Amino acid sequence: MSKNKMGSFVTKIVLKIFLLISLFQISLAGRKLSEVVEDHPQLLTYHNGPLLSGKITINLIWYGKFKPSERAIISDFVTSLSSRTTPSQNNQPTVAQWWKSTEKYYHLTSKKSSLSVSMGKQILDENYSLGKSLKNKQIVELASKGEQKNVINVVLTASDVAVEGFCMNRCGTHGSALGSSNGHIKAKTYSKFAYIWVGNSQTKCPGQCAWPFHQPIYGPQSPPLVAPNNNVGLDGMVINLASLLAGTVTNPFGNGYFQGPADAPLEASSACPGIYGKGAYPGYAGNLLQDPTTGASYNAHGDNGRKYLLPALYDPATSSCSTLV
Structure with missing residues (x-):
């Protein structure tokens, strides 16, 4: 066999071996990833920073065009977080019960603080005052339109608004910004x-x-699945808002409960991706409740007869993902 043919033969053999090794590594990594998602959520670490505590008002800042019926889906969800109405047997579990799970984080800290949230103001910016393509700093600018003391200011952008990083690597975000200590600009x-x-x-x-x-x-x-409020966009926003609210109160300033890098942390809800009910696995949300009339899937009842689908929350007491159903 000539040197050229021998070299070609050896090269082919090496390439085949490399391909087999690569396929094995890809398969192994895929299996590990699915195992993490299904059975072994990341252990969240407390970084000794403050949790959001006291009486906190949630203000909604609507940017772009939203119908009143769409705004009601979100505002009813927020009021449901602190609902004190005793639910009937047919209206359980509730959004308030889901939110109560965050109390476990407060019980584990040495400061033993507590949190009470309530619905605040709604601010409308229907004329796109900053345009239809927003950078991160403009999100902060919009968030600053609300009061700035003892609050969570929630900016909600309409479907025709592009936001930096939206759809590429995030569906929403939370953070903190400097505001006046007395709530005034x-x-x-x-x-x-x-x-x-x-x-x-x-x-x-x-x-x-x-x-x-x-x-x-x-x-x-x-x-x-069929969306419980018959609005794919807004029901999706509820899921993301719920996840970010849980992350905000337990890691408001980047030194609370999280795992991984501080600039891309896994938090109370994001540590349990894609899990909404028991038996969930990648591609399957879990065993959920179903509305017999509409066929909609949900796992929580809210105010004004609402139904919502809410994400699993990481339970720091059991180091596992906890669902309502």
Whole structure:
């Protein structure tokens, strides 16, 4: 055999061996990933920072065009967090019961603080005062329109608004910004206030940000579920808002409960991705409740007869993902 043929033969053998090794590594990594998602949520670490505590008001800042019926889906969810109405047997579990799970984080800290949330103001910016393409700093600017003391200011962008990173690597975010210590813009001293941004993915990326109410763009394919409020975009926003609210109160300033890098942390809800009911696995949201009339899937009852689908929360007491159903 000539040297050229021998070299070609050896090269082919090496390439085949490399391909087999690569396929094995890909298969192994895929299996490990699915195991983490299903059975072994990340252990969240407390970084000794403050949790959001005291009486906190949640203000909603609507950017772009939203129908009153769409705004009601979100506002009813927020009021449901602190609902004191005793639910009947047929109206359980509730949004308030889901939210109560966050109390476990407070019980584990040495400060033993507590939290009470309530619905605040709603601010409408229907004329796109900052345009239809927003950067992160403009989200903070919009969040600053609300009061800035003892608050979570939630910016909600309409489906025709593009936001930096939206649909590429995030469906929403939370953070903190400097605000006046007395709640007014013109003040001599400043303190941090918490904010959240969530976008309506209806026309841009419902497969990423409104699953399981829309077919996913990758991964296991299963039929989409019927949205409980008959609005894929807004029901998806509720899921993301719920997740970010849990992350905000337990890690408001980047030094609370989280796992991984501080600039891309796994938090109270994001540590349990894609889990909404018992028996969940990648591509399957879990065993959920179903409305006999509409066929909609949900796991929580809210105010005004609402039904919602809420994500699992990491339970720091059991180091596992906890669901309502």
